[in-house]
Amino acid sequence: MQVGRPRMASDDADMLRSMGLRSIDDLFSDIPPSVRMKSLALPPGLAEQEVVAQVTEMLSANRTMADMPTFLGAGLYDHFVPAAVRAITSRAEFYTAYTPYQPEVSQGMLQTLWEYQSMICEITGMDAANTSMYDASTALGEAARMARRIHGGKIFLVPRALRWHRRSVLQNYTWGGGLLIKEVEYDRETGMLDLADLKKHLTEDVCGVYVENPNFFGRLEEQLADIRAATDAPLVVGINPLAQTILKKPADFGADIVLGEGQALGNAVNFGGPLLGIFACRQEHVRKMPGRVIGLTKDAEGHRAFCMTLQTREQHIRREKAMSNICTNESLMAVASATYVAVLGANGLRRVAADSMRKARDLAAAIRAIPGYEAPIFKGPHFNEFTLRHEDGYAPVHKALLAKGIHGGTPHARHLKELGDYALFAVTERHTQEDLDRLLDVLRSVA
Amino acid sequence: MKFRQAFYEEPLLFEMPSEAAEPIDLDGLVPPAMQRDRLNLPNLPEHEVVRHYTRLSQMNFSIDTGFYPLGSCTMKFNPKYAEELASLPTVTRVHPDQDEATIQGALRLMYELQSSLAVIAGMDAVTLQPAAGAQGEFTGLLLAQAFNHDRGEHRNEVIVPDTAHGTNFASAGMAGFDIVEIPSLDGRVDLNALRNAVSDKTLAFMITNPNTLGIFEDHITEAADIVHQDGGLLYYDGANLNAIMGKTSPGLMNFDIVHFNLHKTFTTPHGGGGPGAGPVGVKKPLEPFLPVPVVTYDGATYHLDYHRPKSIGMVRAWYGNFALLVRAYAYILRQGGDGLTRASERAVLNANYVRQRIQGTYDVPFSGLRKHEFVASGAKLMAKGVKTTDVAKRLMDYGYHPPTVYFPHLVEEALMIEPTETESRATLDAFSDALLQIAKEDPALLHSAPHNTAVARVDEVGAARDPVLSWRYLMAQPKF
Known part of the structure; x- marks a missing residue:
């Protein structure tokens, strides 16, 4: 049954009658004719099955972080959720x-x-x-x-x-x-x-x-x-x-x-x-x-x-x-x-944090070893993300990664103009060694 | 209805037996001066955690467990297909900074939802960014201000009727405006009071229609003319939109700005306090000021347009509460134009029906029809020492969530009742019977209510005296 559709027409009629009203329209007689709408210009309702199919199909045009190793963070992180x-x-x-x-x-x-x-x-x-x-x-x-x-x-x-x-x-x-x-x-x-x-x-x-x-x-x-x-x-x-x-x-x-x-x-x-x-x-x-x-x-x-x-x-x-x-x-x-905190406990939380941090540090070091790249730009300890620069700018890197089914980091351009060529790469415990290796392979190919 | 809420003497998570902390080696990773040696959180087996929260959930009333006629909150049934869709990985595991080419589905959904909301409200453009209704109000006022600055005007007064939701005052106050409150006349805006309040300082008049008494403001176009004549804007608080879909629209009533509460009208679940979503619709002249980015479509591809020189910027990070936008979009598809209209019709029918059932025993101030909700008064019961609080607490013993109480302020001992369209006549009758029965009950039974809930009446005054908001603070107290 469609939500909002009267279950029994006879109920509605009885309810109206008990109030001395004849039709649903009587309930809206306080809305002046000058502002009345004849009908809502939206298509008729669909069956649940059609709604589910249609929305699922529409959303399938998205590529997810499950479809492609993704190194975006900038405040939002794809950690594993039990x-x-x-x-x-x-x-x-x-x-x-x-x-x-x-x-x-x-x-x-x-x-x-x-x-x-x-x-x-x-x-x-x-x-x-x-x-x-x-x-x-x-x-x-x-x-x-x-x-x-x-x-x-x-x-x-x-x-x-x-x-x-x-x-x-x-x-x-x-x-x-x-x-x-x-x-x-x-x-x-x-x-x-x-x-x-x-x-x-x-x-x-x-x-x-x-x-x-x-x-x-x-x-x-x-x-x-x-x-x-x-x-x-x-x-x-x-x-x-x-x-x-x-x-x-x-x-x-x-x-x-x-x-x-x-x-x-x-x-x-x-x-x-x-x-x-x-x-x-x-x-x-x-x-x-x-x-x-x-x-x-x-x-x-x-x-x-x-x-x-x-x-x-x-x-x-x-x-x-x-x-x-x-x-x-x-x-x-x-x-x-x-x-999440209760399921992971203090031990689990600290492990996830340390794993993410260590993976980011090691990835930055591996990128730094590729000629043409600098990572991280700033000296000293980082948590789970770091800035990256390529001598020819970030745009070609981003493009090459996408072409290989990998999503790079967040470009800095909108955030800090003088760092327009930089991008912020994030890593979580969820990235596998294979994800990281694939990233490094493409980065090497751009270098 | 017989009702007895589950009760567990459930310990705090911090009181449960915890496994020991494992050492973790942070050397070479975190500088010694920044290393944390201890984190005081328990380590528990997963099944104990699941039991803990499952038991707690059983001590919580919800729409799925019973009738929830909380006025102005539109607690209609939350359809399950929407939950299923919102949990798809194509929703949950998409990052907002992803390249446009990889988020075409999300952008299309947002673009189409904007269009549907614009049709429903009679507006020209919609932003989905605001996180909740109150943030929608705040955004709407920022838009009004930006529009005025752009035309070289500086207006600093917002007019609000005395029946308005508290957020209207708070949003205007937060945006730095002066508030001019006007009284009602016979449960409606007093047009003379409005005329006297309006001036070249008026930024906007904020009103919800139907108002919080559930009464349709039938002089709304006259009110709009009064405000517009002096260059002010008309703001529609969309909290009560569930009353009018397909019957009229804010646009037809000459409003300039509207916010929607997707967690009310479009039935995204309220999550025990949130999340919500508060999109804002505007007429054409205000469109250039909408928050960035705006979702656009060039006939082939959807884009996020940041190049909007007159935009107010952003009101929260990224594009809105997307997982809720998906649910609202699915709900609108499911209902269609006819289904949304029927939802409003039945919401109004249900409210008027309950009102008629309890009127007499309870006063219902102001004559005429109601829309989706109505406000009864428990004042009559004061003669035998019974307050509206007592009625509300006793209703829980019957298995109902109480209505909104003591609001709006112009009704004494107010009970604000909004049944919504998804309730059957049987439920409405049983609820009405309970209210009638309670009025006849022994005052002592009411004063000590509730009796059938997980805990007895809660000492709210005591909680505020020396607020204990955390385990950490509790442990630091000498009495402990």
Whole structure:
């Protein structure tokens, strides 16, 4: 039966009659004729079988990362996701629920999201996390606004080496509040933040400093302690949560707010969405934090229970004074991440992180050995991606790879103009030796 | 209906017996100063993890377990074919930075979905980028501002009626605008109040139609004229679009900007709080300002067009919540124009039917038809000391998710009921009977409700006093 089609015409007729109405049209008599539509100009509905066939066929024009070894990353990574994760997120009790407004019937989702918050706090070392922002870029926009609420000031500093969409989203999230975004240069040798340039930008008016580890180039940011020491404005650290399982916690460097893209933790790449914006902070700042949070409490009988809390920060109570307008978020992605973290455990997560990092390092070394290539461009440790350059530019390399059924990395052109010839290559534990060998073969053929 | 929710005294994941941490050698890989020696997360056997979350899921109410008449949330059945399609590797394992030649299927689907949404809303162009309804609102206001700047105008006021969703205020506030709230008259926009509020400072008037009372704003074209005369724009909050498909459209009502909630009207599952998707449609004059990239088609190939000099840029990374776009696209194909129209018809029929069933025992302020939802008042029960909260909590004992409560604010002790089209008459009758029965029940039974849920009434005030948001923070407390 088609969803929405009346099951029994006689039911509808009875229901109408009980209200003293004769036809469905009577229910719409309050819509003035001047704005009435005769009918919706879309084709008639299809049988389920036809829909499935048609959409499957349309999507088959996509080539997937399963069809071709792919070295794209730039924030989204194709890590292997154990089947248990999808088994849990496919529980209709989770995915067909609304926001847990009524805690008594929603303890399952509430506890799961509280555990997710707890996992993010363990990974980052922060005291509190929300249940999600839309993605890392909107988390950054929200963090800038929050930094200003904490500290005052109207300048928010970000690395100039930043994914351009993050920069663009940040701009859109902050111009309304009159925040000024200023960019700090990167060191041309190491790719890390240029500390001297940062110090030049640190004026009274700075409300927060954003830095990423690993950064845009995949390079570890080794100067977090120095950056922290340089300012008393809130320090906002952007992380890759998987990398963070083997790297020292942002809290150890004095971070005030930690954000990141949570997709790598058990979520599919999904052509860019839905994603998972990680957002965490110190306890002293929780009342200034955007987004939904789950708190621990008791029920009327004294048993442990969970509920949404600090709702007075949110739009439905505080309206235009709310910390953010967010209401629908990415909760199911948080459930996936919680399940992924639980299934892999600390041991599994650290293994995946180290494997990915080691594979990327070894691949960069192998590419560097091919004449005509430079990889990584920047000296020092990288997590699971690195910049690559070919003496004739990246375009011919990209083309040659595609022709051989391999997808290369993300070109830098849109992100940083002066690095237009560079590309960012990402590796995960999922790449096989055969994938890497095929890549190297084609790279050699271009050289 | 007899109902008893499952209950497990389920430990926290952190309390479950964990295997030991294995040493990992990071030397030569991570600089010593950056190495992490310890990660406090449990190591558990997979079957224990699966049991843990399966048990938790059983302590969670959902559409697939019962009736969910949450007003303004449009909790209709989420069809299973959409889930199957969204889990294809041609959706899940496609990277958004892939070369255009390798993503033609995804781009085509987006292009066709944009077209369908434009037809449904009577708009000229659609962006699929916004991640949720509230982000759609925010995007729409950014577009309005960019449009005004482009024509050399600086407007900073957004007019919102007192019945509006809280997000309207919050989105306008976040975008830096001043809010002018106008009162309602007989459950509709007061045109005189609107006239007085509109000026050359008016950026936009944000309104949902039908409004949150479920009442169709029949003076909408007059309202549009008032706003347009002074150069303002009309913004359609699409949260209530499920009431009008095939009957009218925001375009026919002279709206300039619309957001859609794909997780409401087009039944992408709400995921326990998200993800959603909040595409935005606009009339022609606003098209140049849409977020980049725009999906275009040259007759042979689909493209991502970044060369849009007037674009506002991006509102989130990449192109939108694609896995949800796939579901909404499939749903629209399945329903077709006739099926979507029938969905709205039946949604309206169901809402009016329940209203008629409970009216009398519960007040339903304002006369006339309702559209997809209606707002009842529990005020009558206050005489015997029963609040709307008590009614809501007691409804759970009958196996129903309570309606939205205490919203909109202009109805005292509000119960906002949206049955949606996918419910049968039998369900609507049983739910109405429950509401009528509850009104007759002993107040003591209601005050102590719910009784049949996994936990008893939850102390929400206590949770906010000293918020404990993580295991880490809990462990640091002296009382522990």
